[in-house]
Amino acid sequence: MKKITSVTNQTIKDILQLKDKAVRKERQEFLLEGQHLILEAFRKGLVLILLGTSEALKHGAIQKHLDEAKEVFEISPSVAEKLSDVVTSQSIFAVCAMKKPAIDLDHNILLLDQLQDPGNLGTLIRSAASFNFKTIIASPNTIGFYNSKVLRSTQGNFFQVNLINEYLMKTINDLKNEDYIILGTSLHQHAKTLEKVKFDDKEKYALILGNENKGISPELLDMIDININVEMNDQVESLNAAIAGSIIMHKIYVEGE
Amino acid sequence: MKKITSVTNQTIKDILQLKDKAVRKERQEFLLEGQHLILEAFRKGLVLILLGTSEALKHGAIQKHLDEAKEVFEISPSVAEKLSDVVTSQSIFAVCAMKKPAIDLDHNILLLDQLQDPGNLGTLIRSAASFNFKTIIASPNTIGFYNSKVLRSTQGNFFQVNLINEYLMKTINDLKNEDYIILGTSLHQHAKTLEKVKFDDKEKYALILGNENKGISPELLDMIDININVEMNDQVESLNAAIAGSIIMHKIYVEGE
Incomplete structure (x- = not known):
């Protein structure tokens, strides 16, 4: 598994740009943080890149889906801190594809x-x-x-x-x-x-x-x-x-x- | 009116401590930001110290209540920024007394x-x-x-x-x-x-x-x-x-x- 330990790594720099709405729109990608949401994204087949600290990636529920991400990176705690938006981070992140949903005309x-x-x-x-x-x-x-x-x-x-x-x-x-x-x-x-x-x-x-x-x-x-x-x-x-x-x-x- | 232009002024340092719950509890005081809430606090007679930039203190609704505060300070924009918790601040603050309310046993x-x-x-x-x-x-x-x-x-x-x-x-x-x-x-x-x-x-x-x-x-x-x-x-x-x-x-x- 590839490892990233520097916050100035180009992949990390590219991902950090997803915090900008205009960039998300242009690339049709977004950044998810936290296990609960990332497991949902796996179920929907939306995960492109998975990133986590070695500990976070070892979690059983995440392990089951490792094969489904196009790329997986192990990141250092300092990189996780840079990507995170919350005080107590689970240190697990995913770059996901925006899906183009249709309007469900059978429901409210x-x-x-x-x-x-x-x-x-x-x-x-x-x-x-x-x-x-x-x-x-x-x-x-x-x-x-x-x-x-x-x-x-x-x-x-x-x-x-x-x-x-x-x-x-x-x-x-x-x-x-x-x-x-x-x-x-x-x-x-x-x-x-x-x-x-x-x-x-x-x-x-x-x-x-x-x-x-x-x-x-x-x-x-x-x-x-x-x-x-x-x-x-x-x-x-x-x-x-x-x-x-x-x-x-x-x-x-x-x-x- | 007294002016405060330094963020290391003792009054400001004392007020900043009110961001800590334990200090609020001990002093039975709290810090309010923003005109809407401060006007409510004036109506309840709770305002002890009013602080605002010269512009913020000139506002008509605030002017009417100036006499009711025990102390009023004009503060510099840098002091206002230090006190503020929001991105777009109205630059008006009040230290208020906590009231000791009773339970209203006539209502839910x-x-x-x-x-x-x-x-x-x-x-x-x-x-x-x-x-x-x-x-x-x-x-x-x-x-x-x-x-x-x-x-x-x-x-x-x-x-x-x-x-x-x-x-x-x-x-x-x-x-x-x-x-x-x-x-x-x-x-x-x-x-x-x-x-x-x-x-x-x-x-x-x-x-x-x-x-x-x-x-x-x-x-x-x-x-x-x-x-x-x-x-x-x-x-x-x-x-x-x-x-x-x-x-x-x-x-x-x-x-x-």
Whole structure:
């Protein structure tokens, strides 16, 4: 097995560039850290390069998949520290291929309009996976799916949802042609409280969540079929976007699946 | 107004020590950053020392409260940068007194058992404020309420909830004597799906959320009256703690208030 002990090694320099969203997009590759996510990536056949300290590579679950990576490198603890984004690293990393997922038109869909917080996005991916929203389509100016904090916040559920970047205006028109009912959370129009909205398992729903501060873009508001107001007291300005979205997805899962 | 331009000034050194939980506890003081939270702290009469760059102190909303702080310092941008925990700082800070809140026994209560993620705690404070859970009682080994990331994640709703550290065994016994129904989210016992649990506005509820990895401590499990299972598919191991807790608090707010 090839060993890398210097942080200035060219392979490591190339991999570190994947921390930049533009580079990820150009190469269609991303960097994963941590055993849980890497095992998921192996199951999906996405791992190109596996890197770990000698100890990390010895782990039984990782050992089983060693043959499946195109390249495997043993790295020194200092190289692991350089690659890591967390305080307590498991010292195992993988460069993975981005898969080009299709929209699952048999299930409900989550639409994200300029969401900016990586923790919110990761948590929403985990909630979408939990509540059978099999596809998330995010506007191009939403924070990147492959951001390391997003990946961590999914808690290993990153690969369970089809993650797509697309302009939402076009997407919503397409989804309307596929008979999706478009749900929003804007308070500007005639909103119905969540309790009053009954979801039907014969319908398909696409739920739009907006930016944490500005909400849903004005040009999308007219395309919403039902605006939903999650009940809360009026002393708080708004709910966290991931919380509001998850409460609505949960109700759709219970009533509309 | 006194000016501080050096990061080695003794007042600044003393304030920087407040980033340590043990120091906060000993002095019963904490450091706030950002206008939104500081204005809330002024309304509660908690601000001891206000510090800002000359520009930040000129802001109209802050100007109105200048007299209420015991001390005000104009600080240089380099001192502001040293105090700040965020990338884009508003360059306004306050040392505040911790208030000693009482448990509000007229409303529902959230109990946190060893929660560790500051984003989860901040989001849960915001959700508790939204859904009329007026008190949060956290076990002593839960992440500190006054952690800067917790404060930020509350989005200015930090002061709307009574935040208390106490041993949960004792707390739950006390709450049972006050006729609270104890709710949990452990899957180990006979759990009821959330849809099947009907909440009653004549009852008072205390909801326990456990650690992100280990769940609720074994010694507390027997004290739970109703274990709730939030509906989700079985391909995902668990929901995020803040999401599960908020979904349950929302249903209690809608049905039980």
